[in-house]
Amino acid sequence: ERLGRCKRRRSRRPCVWIHGVSVGEIRSAASLVSELERELPGYEVVLSTTTGTGQEVARRLYGGRRVFYFPIDFSWSVRRVFEAIRPSLVILVELEIWPNFLQEAQRRRVPVVLVNGRITEKSYRGYRLVRGWLFDPIGKIGTFCVQTERYAERFRRLGIPAQSIHVTGSVKYDELEPEEVAPGAVREELGLDAGETVLMGGSTHPGEERLLHAAYRQLRAEHPRLRLVLVPRHTERADEVAGALERAGERVVRRTDQRALDGDGRLPQGTVLLVDTVGELGRLYAAADLVFVGGSLIPHGGQNMLEPVMHGKPTLFGPHVQNFREPVERLLAARGARQVSDGSELARALGELLASPDEAAALGRRGRGALLAARGATARTVRIIKDFLAARGERLPEPSSADGALAAGPADPQVGA
Structure with missing residues (x-):
């Protein structure tokens, strides 16, 4: 597929092609898909991703819709996919600039819209060097819907x-x-006892598991029922993470092996649970009492801290969160999350929250409240897209009154092709 070997879309309906690079972008498009299908009921929505993990999540999240790989940016592979999909509109989630892709869209007069757009300072400096090529004044991207x-x-x-x-x-x-989902049900599924205090490290990167494990070992002396659950950002690192923990004297249970434990998946006391599966983290956060979100104690840019906060969980992250600057500013202003500078401060902050359950609960409530107050971007974005299409002379259908667009049946018999 990445070389353009994409099966032809059979439907004659106009088509909206939504592209998200990986898991984060494709998940964030869910409300957009639902709203587009309600507001543009005559249009078929198809989705592409660049990464394999993005494909896996998209196929599960958007069952009944066409999901395929985004083509490598060769002119001939891009042309093949445009011929197969025949989009009426392309929507790029966040920002991914591929010159041949945008050139082909422009050549075919297919409008391109950027949604949930963001551009880091580093990317801005890079694009500025080639703005005459990528950022033509007339614009290969017609409309920019940006976050801030x-x-x-x-x-x-x-x-x-x-x-x-x-x-x-x-x-x-x-x-x-x-x-x-009931937190108790998720804890039961993970083999956790009701009386345990669960410290979960979500989307961790190399080096962060060691820092979180050090904090856990330090705190366990005062909190013997503390349980560590680690969810590395990349599941292919599971062997590496498990090996490091075992060398440190821990007994590790992998999520994929749980059902073989004593016939019921119950976790033995004192073990560390290593989640080596894809796509579960958002739901598993419900089982946590405290959450550290990775990609933030190393210069990576951060991972999605919004999911645990929305679960009402007291959430911590490190200083390197430039990819989530706006939500981090929002959360810190509301005192709805805690930012730490290094592993020592992480251990100290976790200890304070463990010692004060009321403050931990209040931290979680404030964070969730701050995020709830920020909703509404999807409806604004779809209104702008409709106005953009109408200005181009598109005849738009009346919105559908049906709810539950995400549960709709397949629009194309070649689903997943």
């Missing part, structure tokens, strides 16, 4: 016309309603 005024200003400096840029907020906030 800071991002809007960067796009304006790149030569994008101000009238093409709209500050909508982040659609991620609209996707943050946790699954209807």
Whole structure:
């Protein structure tokens, strides 16, 4: 598929092609898919991703819809996929610029819209060097729906016309309603006892497991019922993480092996649970009492801290969160999360929260409240998309009154092709 070997879309309906690079982008598009299908009921929605993990999550989350790999940016592979999918509109989630792809869309007069757009300072400096090529004043991307005024200003400096840029907020906030799942049921599924205190490290990166484990070992002396659950960002690191823990004297149980334990999956006392599966983390956060979100104690840029906060969990992260600058600022202003500078401060902050359950609970409530107050970007984004299409002369269908668009049946018999 990445070389353009994509099966032809059979439906004759107009088509919206949504592209998200990986898991985060494709998850954040869920509210957008639902709203588009309600507001543009005559359109078929198809989705592409770049990464394999993104494919896996997209196929599960968007069952009944066409999901495929985004083509490598060769002119001939891009052309093949455009011929197969025949999109009426392309929507890029956040920002991913592929010159041949955008050139082909422009050649075919297929409008391109950026949604949930953001551009880091590093990316801005890089794009500025080639703005005459990628950021043509007439724009290969027709409309920019961006998360913050800071991002809007960067796009304006790149030569994008101000009238093409709209500050909508982040659609991620609209996707943050946790699954209807009882924390007790998730704890039972993980083999955790009701009386345990669960410290979960989500989306951890190399080096962070060691720091979190050191904090856990230090705190366990005062809190013997503390349980460590680690969820590495990349499951292929499971052997590496398990080996390091075992060399440190821990007994490790992998999520994929749980059902073989004593016939019921119950975790033995004192073991560390290593989650080596894909796509479960958002739901598993419900089982936690304290959460550290990785990619933040190392210079990576952070991982999604919004999911545990929306579960009402007291959530901590490190200083390197530039990929989530706006939500971090929002959470810290509301005193709805804690930011630590290093492993020592992480251990200290965790100890304070363990010693004060009331403050930990209040931290979780404040964080959740701050995120709930930020919702509404999806509806704003879809209104802008409809106005953009109408200005191009598109005849738009009346919105559907049916609820539950995400549960709709397949629009194309080649689902998943």
